[in-house]
Amino acid sequence: MSTMMGVLQVSLGVLIVMLVGGGLTYWYVQDITQKKHAILRNYPVIGHLRYFFEQLGEYFRQYFFLGDREEMPFNRATRGWVYRLAKNEGGVIGFGSTYDLHQPGALLFVNAGFPVLEEDQAPTPPLAIGEGYAAKPFVARSIVNxxxxxYGALSRPAVLALSKGAAEAGCWMDTGEGGLAPAHIEGGADIIMQIGTAKYGVRDADGQLSDERLRELAAIDAVKAFEIKLSQGAKPGKGGVLPAAKVTPEIAAIRGIPVGVDSISPNRHRDVGNVNELLDMIVRVRTLTGKPVGIKTAIGGRRFLHELCEAILRRGLDTAPDFIAVDGGEGGSGAAPQALADHMALSIDEALPRVVDTLIEFGLRERVRVIAAGKLVTSARAAWALACGADFVNTARGFMFSLGCVQAMRCHQNTCPTGITTHNPKLQRGLVVEEKYLRVAQYARNMNREIDMIAHACGLRHAREFRREHVRRVQADGTSEAFNMLYPYPEPFDGKAGLF
Incomplete structure (x- = not known):
C-alpha cells in the first residue's frame, strides 16, 4: 500500500513538473514571437517581472519609499490629518510639524497679539443663498460641504453614508451630475441637485431639460438648490464618463439612459452656448422650482466672468446665479484624461481670488455667493479660501478619505478596495454605513471647528471675519507676502457709463 502511494506521489510530482514546464515553454514561445513588446521579445518570461513591479510600484512608493510630504495628489501627512479628524482623534501632533514653512506656496496665518478668548468667541453664522430672488432661499449652516x-461613480453604501453623515453634521451634499438617487434622500441630507451637461435625472425622453422633472424634484423638501455644471476642475471641456460596467439597471433608471452602455455626457450643455443662454437657463430653473440656482465652473481667465457680469448688469440682478462654485484645476474625484487633469484650468489658488475680485468690481459680490473647491481637504486650506473671499468650501476627496479611501487610484476601474467607487458587492461589503457615516459627520464638524480655531488665533470672533490680510504666502525667495498685497481688493464698479 505504501509503495503504491509512493508511486502515485511520484507520478503526481512528474505531472506537475510537466505542466509547469509546458506552461513556461508555451509562455516562452508566445513572448519571443509576439511583436508588441520589445522587452518580452528580448527577455521572454522574465520580462513580465518588469510590468509586475511597475504595477506594484505605486503602492510600494506610497507606504515605504515616499516621505510624508512627497506623495501626490495627496501626501501621507494630509491624508493622516483627514483620517484623524474623521476618527475624532483631533489634529494634534508632537515634536513639531513636517510642513516646510520656507517652501514657495506655503500658507502662513497672521496670528494676533491678543487672540480671542473663548468667552468672546461667536458662532460662525449661517448664510442664506438666493435670499430675495428665490421663492425658497436656502440657509446653509456649515462652511464645509x-x-x-x-451616484454611479460612487457606490450606494458610499452615497448613503455621505448623506447620513451630512445630515448629522448639518452640511449639504451635492449630487454630482448623475441625478438624485434614493440613497441621497434616505440619508436625510440637504441636497444640491446638480444639472450636468447630459441633464441626467432632469431630462425628458429626448434628453432635453424637462420642466416636469424639475418641478418633481423641487417638490422634494430635501432638495434645497440646483447647480448648473458648466465644467469641473479635473476636466474642463470634457464630459463625464461612467463605464458600462457601472451602468446598472438602477443607475440607468435614475439617469434615464440604457443599461450596460458607457454613460458619456457632452462636453457642454447643447442649449447653452453663451452667457445670455446661461442666464436664460438660470432664470428658467429658478422660476420653475422656486429654489436657488447656481453654476459650477472651472476658471481659465477673466473673459468669461467679465462677460457674465456684464450680461447680469444689463439684464438685472434677478437673472444672476445665486452662487458660483469655483472648481480649481487640481480638483477631480473621478476619472479624467491626463492631458486635461494636468494642464487645463487655473488652480484654485489663482481662480478663487480672480472670481471674487470680478464680482467686487461689478458690484455683484453681495448678490452671488462663492463656493470654493480644489484639494481643500484641510482646515488650513479651507480657512485660506475664506480669507480669499469664499463663503463656503466644497470637498469631494476629503469626504472620500473620511469614508476610508486609501488613494488606490482605481476610482474608474470598478475595483476600489474600500467599496467607495465600485459596484462589486464583495468590495462594497467593506464599507459599513453605520460606522462610516459617523466619520463623515465628525470630519465635517471638526473641519468647521478647526477653521474657527484658526480664526480665533488671528484675533477674529468667527470664521466669516477672515480677510486677505490674515494669510500670507511664501514666495520663491523664501519670504512671505500678505495675500492682500498679492491680490489687492479691487475698487467696486461705480456705475458710470462706458463699462460695456
Missing part, C-alpha cells in the same frame, strides 16, 4: 460626486 460635500462636493459633487455622482
Amino acid at each position: 460635500i462636493s459633487g460626486m455622482s
Whole structure:
C-alpha cells in the first residue's frame, strides 16, 4: 500500500513538473514571437517581472519609499490629518510639524497679539443663498460641504453614508451630475441637485431639460438648490464618463439612459452656448422650482466672468446665479484624461481670488455667493479660501478619505478596495454605513471647528471675519507676502457709463 502511494506521489510530482514546464515553454514561445513588446521579445518570461513591479510600484512608493510630504495628489501627512479628524482623534501632533514653512506656496496665518478668548468667541453664522430672488432661499449652516460626486461613480453604501453623515453634521451634499438617487434622500441630507451637461435625472425622453422633472424634484423638501455644471476642475471641456460596467439597471433608471452602455455626457450643455443662454437657463430653473440656482465652473481667465457680469448688469440682478462654485484645476474625484487633469484650468489658488475680485468690481459680490473647491481637504486650506473671499468650501476627496479611501487610484476601474467607487458587492461589503457615516459627520464638524480655531488665533470672533490680510504666502525667495498685497481688493464698479 505504501509503495503504491509512493508511486502515485511520484507520478503526481512528474505531472506537475510537466505542466509547469509546458506552461513556461508555451509562455516562452508566445513572448519571443509576439511583436508588441520589445522587452518580452528580448527577455521572454522574465520580462513580465518588469510590468509586475511597475504595477506594484505605486503602492510600494506610497507606504515605504515616499516621505510624508512627497506623495501626490495627496501626501501621507494630509491624508493622516483627514483620517484623524474623521476618527475624532483631533489634529494634534508632537515634536513639531513636517510642513516646510520656507517652501514657495506655503500658507502662513497672521496670528494676533491678543487672540480671542473663548468667552468672546461667536458662532460662525449661517448664510442664506438666493435670499430675495428665490421663492425658497436656502440657509446653509456649515462652511464645509460635500462636493459633487455622482451616484454611479460612487457606490450606494458610499452615497448613503455621505448623506447620513451630512445630515448629522448639518452640511449639504451635492449630487454630482448623475441625478438624485434614493440613497441621497434616505440619508436625510440637504441636497444640491446638480444639472450636468447630459441633464441626467432632469431630462425628458429626448434628453432635453424637462420642466416636469424639475418641478418633481423641487417638490422634494430635501432638495434645497440646483447647480448648473458648466465644467469641473479635473476636466474642463470634457464630459463625464461612467463605464458600462457601472451602468446598472438602477443607475440607468435614475439617469434615464440604457443599461450596460458607457454613460458619456457632452462636453457642454447643447442649449447653452453663451452667457445670455446661461442666464436664460438660470432664470428658467429658478422660476420653475422656486429654489436657488447656481453654476459650477472651472476658471481659465477673466473673459468669461467679465462677460457674465456684464450680461447680469444689463439684464438685472434677478437673472444672476445665486452662487458660483469655483472648481480649481487640481480638483477631480473621478476619472479624467491626463492631458486635461494636468494642464487645463487655473488652480484654485489663482481662480478663487480672480472670481471674487470680478464680482467686487461689478458690484455683484453681495448678490452671488462663492463656493470654493480644489484639494481643500484641510482646515488650513479651507480657512485660506475664506480669507480669499469664499463663503463656503466644497470637498469631494476629503469626504472620500473620511469614508476610508486609501488613494488606490482605481476610482474608474470598478475595483476600489474600500467599496467607495465600485459596484462589486464583495468590495462594497467593506464599507459599513453605520460606522462610516459617523466619520463623515465628525470630519465635517471638526473641519468647521478647526477653521474657527484658526480664526480665533488671528484675533477674529468667527470664521466669516477672515480677510486677505490674515494669510500670507511664501514666495520663491523664501519670504512671505500678505495675500492682500498679492491680490489687492479691487475698487467696486461705480456705475458710470462706458463699462460695456
